[in-house]
Amino acid sequence: MIAKIQKYLINSTEDLGRSIIEMVNGLGLMTEFAGRFFYWAVRKPFRFHLLTEQLYFIGNKSIFIILLTGVFTGMVFATQTYLGFKIINVDSLVGAIVAISLAKELAPVLTGLIVAGRAGSAMAAQIGSMKVTEQIDALEVMGINSIQYLAVPRIIAATIAVPMLSIVFLFIGNLGAYLVGTTTLMIDEALFFSKLGEFMVVADIAQGVIKATVFGFIIAVIGTYFGFQVEKGAVGVGRGTNLAVIWGMVSVLVLDYFLTTFLVKIL
Numbered sequence: 001m002i003a004k005i006q007k008y009l010i011n012s013t014e015d016l017g018r019s020i021i022e023m024v025n026g027l028g029l030m031t032e033f034a035g036r037f038f039y040w041a042v043r044k045p046f047r048f049h050l051l052t053e054q055l056y057f058i059g060n061k062s063i064f065i066i067l068l069t070g071v072f073t074g075m076v077f078a079t080q081t082y083l084g085f086k087i088i089n090v091d092s093l094v095g096a097i098v099a100i101s102l103a104k105e106l107a108p109v110l111t112g113l114i115v116a117g118r119a120g121s122a123m124a125a126q127i128g129s130m131k132v133t134e135q136i137d138a139l140e141v142m143g144i145n146s147i148q149y150l151a152v153p154r155i156i157a158a159t160i161a162v163p164m165l166s167i168v169f170l171f172i173g174n175l176g177a178y179l180v181g182t183t184t185l186m187i188d189e190a191l192f193f194s195k196l197g198e199f200m201v202v203a204d205i206a207q208g209v210i211k212a213t214v215f216g217f218i219i220a221v222i223g224t225y226f227g228f229q230v231e232k233g234a235v236g237v238g239r240g241t242n243l244a245v246i247w248g249m250v251s252v253l254v255l256d257y258f259l260t261t262f263l264v265k266i267l
Contacts, residue, residue, distance in 0.1 A: 127227025162216025
């Protein structure tokens, strides 16, 4: 019995150590991949048509889900905030609190999660499918660097599109909060806007935009990286897509804490 327990503990420790080593190694490879992006991003030829296509795919194609998520997030958050603030008779601050929360946290984080699930997975699947069908090898044979052709436009597009989508989320979320606050919750409209103007500052919006920009970059790096790592046919494509979504979402949530800690000190 004791021998079995010892063997189990040894195997568990080995598995844990192996997982940590693989994770650290993966982070190193992903950092190297990001460095290669910066190297190729400033070198000709600049394929603006590919950048435009990716901006359309990541930005325009995400508008509907961003609008839908944003308006209901604002409405729900306004309702829940009102129920709590009403107890201490400060329900007039609902609009300001919702706006600040959306600007600093909810808009960039939820936008990042949506883009990671939608666009990050698509990046991994598209590039992974090209790899298993040897299209990437064909690009290299023709003298076209695959990272410059496939990764650079996607990463730049995501870095531009995610903060723009976050601003859209912020606007529509505040609109949803306003509609619920002034119609259903019966908050005075003038009071709603006066408190909003009193407590909301530009730094709050800037903090959210900076976060969204970083999230967009990280999501695209992860999505394209796992696309290039795909092996073993369709099974590998599915695994790479799954890893891109998981690590994209985890990265957004983890980075949110560190960015918040950093940005509150400088803004």
